Amino acid sequence: MSNFKFFFIVLLWIIGFSGMNGQNGEETLFSVANTPVKVSEFLTVFQKNYNNKKSTPQTKKDVEDYLKLYVNFKLKLQDAYDKGLDKDPAFLKEYSAHKNQLIKPYLRDEETEKALIDEAYQRMQEEVKASHILIRLPKYPKPQDTLKAYNTILELKSRINKGEDFNSIARAHSQDPSAKNNGGHLGYFSAFKMVYPFENAAYNTPTGQVSNPVRTQFGYHLLKIEDRRPSRGEVEVAHIMLRGDYDKNKPVIEDLKRRIDEGADFFELAKSYSHDKGSSGKGGRLPKFGAGRMIEDFENVAFSLNQIGDVSEPFKTKYGWHIVKLLKKYPLGSLDELRADILKKINKDNRGNQTGHKIVERLLRTYKFQPNSNLLSAFAQSGWETNSDLKSDETILIINDKKYPVKDFYNFYRAQINMGHTDAFNKYKALRSLDYYKEMLPETDQSLKDMLDVYEHGILIYMQMQNNVWQKAQKDSLGLKKYYNAHRDLYTMPKSATLIIVNYKGDDKLILEQLKVAAKTEDFTPLIKNPQVTSVRDQRVNQERSGLPKELRLKVGAYAIAQDNSFKEIYFVNDVEASQQVPLSKIRGKVLADYQKVLENDWMNELKQKYPVTINQAVLNTLTSKFKD
Known part of the structure; x- marks a missing residue:
């Protein structure tokens, strides 16, 4: 959604065009096309508008003015529904996106969430050093692909158990391309640095041992846990790097270190000499990092520096020569300090799915499910490949009172890859139970319903304004020009003048004569050098000037x-x-805005002809009597 559209929807909320419907039996203030608007609804949005403005106490005129705005709002909304804009694919896509965002908090299982936060923080206090072997799986593996990869990883595990060297097997058989050179070595890492199943294996396998096969989206892994150490937190450094021939660059890097020791500016040297294009322009500064973000040799030197400002000796990595300067150290914060950040990472990480799984498990226990066994049997007999013999409007599943047609399940099943029949239906049942839960949420939570109404109405009004006013004005260049020509007097620059202002002490006549000469010759040097003159400046003003002497006429x-x-x-x-x-x-922008107001006014007149508006004057009089004149 564009920033303007988001602002427009939020503005509708702020100015109050989002009230709840009035209760049955209340007095009707007005109606649009026989749809009543209760006094309570109007008062809710009216008070909300003025509370947001923090304005002075409301008057009768305020009520009457706002009533006109609210009637127009209801007219636009009525027209939107009559046009079927709430069924428009563009509307449904945007509304669905907003709805999914709003209901996210309702899909949290607090107990599971707390356990994941505690687990992550516990792991963040420790860094694990490991090597791994990977046997890859295709993105959409068939059962035979999975079985083959699993048997291969089991065979490699058996060879390791019998005494073969883990890293040698990694070099020979791992399908991680880097393993041929590093023997599967990963260095140290901490929580959130690896995918969750891999992280679990790393933290649950004792030091010195090899894990059981672990499946991730990449394939099957074996991990060997080599070491553990307390977290070193994060560090921020700047560096100078020289790529290329080590022997050739050695005297250069040593000379740079000597110059730094003698007081040369590290950051300026980095800008001039460092070959790291990503950081040299910033004086060699790197974003802060922790275990597993940089190559191990670089990390070890960076974390070995103790005092802010310490500079390392030149050292080599596979990228070249480096000198590192310590800028800041970030020890691991407390759980309270890191809780929000950990939760954000959990929600981005696939471990966050566990909270959703808990919700689904609860729904599967509490909802009433009625699968159509006969239809499922017929589906199975057809080979689960076609629904040509099945009626698409037949119901295959009922959740409470919600019916799901067979075509819905069939379309779902066709999108699954290498999934068994029973597993597919169980997955379908779980997903539809979650859909049903989301669908029913607004019925049980008024605040959520109110916010959803805000977005629904906001998107619809935006679409209406876009179609009937904004785009119409943009495309109607002839109408815009005609409007401009008919209102040319509104678009003129007022009479203006350039003033010369002299601040001085002394004789008025003398200074004035000197000023006139300076203005005529365009040489203000003598005037400026006059010891009685404090300052000379020029200023452009127009007829609508302020802060100038009233008697001053704009005449040369x-x-x-x-x-x-x-x-x-x-x-x-x-x-x-x-x-x-x-x-x-x-001045096209201003003219366009004015022309849009004309188009909107014309459109509103059309809507008032199309949809009768009836205001209950007696009720309005009673309402306004509660406000001052």
């Missing part, structure tokens, strides 16, 4: 003198430019 040569404490000021009119028409090309 005219002047006025004003007293400013112990100083005086002469305001001298040096030149004058007459009022002139502003070309449409230079």
Whole structure:
């Protein structure tokens, strides 16, 4: 959604066009096309609008003015529903996106969430050093692919158990391309640095041992846990790097270190000499990092520096020579400090799915499910490949009182890859139970329903304004030009002038004569050098000027003198430019905005003809009597 559309919807909420429907039996204030609007609904949005404005106490006129706005809002909304805009695919897509965002908090299982936060924080206090072997799986593996990969990883595990070297097997058989050079070595890492199943295996396998096969989206893994150490937190450094021939660059890097030791600016040297294009422009500064973010040799040197400002000796990595300067250390924060950040990472990580799984498990226990066993049997007999013999409007599943047609399940099943029949239906049942839960939420939570109404109405009104006003004005260049020509007097530059203002002490006549000469010759040097003159400046003003002497006329040569404490000021009119028409090309934005108001007004008149508006004057009088005149 565009930023403007989001702002427009939020604005509707702020100004109050989002009230709840009035209760049955209440008095009707007005109706649009026989749809009543109760007094309570109007008062809710009216008070909300003025509370947001923090304005002075409301008056009868405020009520009457706001009533006009609210009637127009209801007219636009009525027309939107009559046009079927709430069924428009663009509307449904955007509304669904907002709805999914709003209901996210309702899909949290607090107990599971707390356990995941505690687990992650516990793991963040420790860094694990590991190597791994990977046997890859295709993105959509068939059962035979899975079985083959699993048997391969089991065979490799058996060889390791019998005494073969883990890293040698990794070099020979791992399908991680880097393993051929590093023997599967991963270095140290902590929580959130690896995918969740891999992380689980790393933290649950004792040091010195090899894990059981672990499946991730990449395939099957074996992990060997080599070491554990307390978290070193994060560190921020700057570095100078020289790529290329190590021997050739050695004297260069040593000379740079000598210059740093003698007081040269590290950051300037990094800008001039570092080959790391990503950081050299920033003086070699790198984003803060923790275990597993940089190569191990670089990390070890960075974390070995103790005092802020310490600079390392030159050292080599596979990328070249480096010198590192310590800028800041970030020890691991407390759980309270990190809780929000951990939760954000959990929600981005696939471990966050566990909270959704808990919700589904609860729904499967509490909802009433009625699968159509006969239809499922017929589906199975057809080979689960076609629904040509099945009626698409037949019901295959009922959740409470919600019916789901067979075509819905069939379309779902066709999208599954290499999934068994029973598993497919169980997954379908779980997903539809979650859909049903989401669908029913607004019926049980009024605040959620109110917010959903805000977005629904906001998107619909935006679409209406876009179609009937904004785009219409943009495309109607002929109408825009016609409007401009008919209202040319609204788009003129007022008469303007350039003033020369002299601040001085002394004789008015002498300074004025000197000023006139300077204006005529365009040489202000003698005036500026006059010891009685404090300052000389020019200023452009128009007829709607403020802060100038009232007696000053905008006529060349005219002047006025004003007293400013112990100083005086002469305001001298040096030149004058007459009022002139502003070309449409230079003021198109303002003309367009004015033309849009005309189009909206015309549109509103059409809607009032289309949808009768009836205001209950007696009820309105009673309402306004509660407000001051």
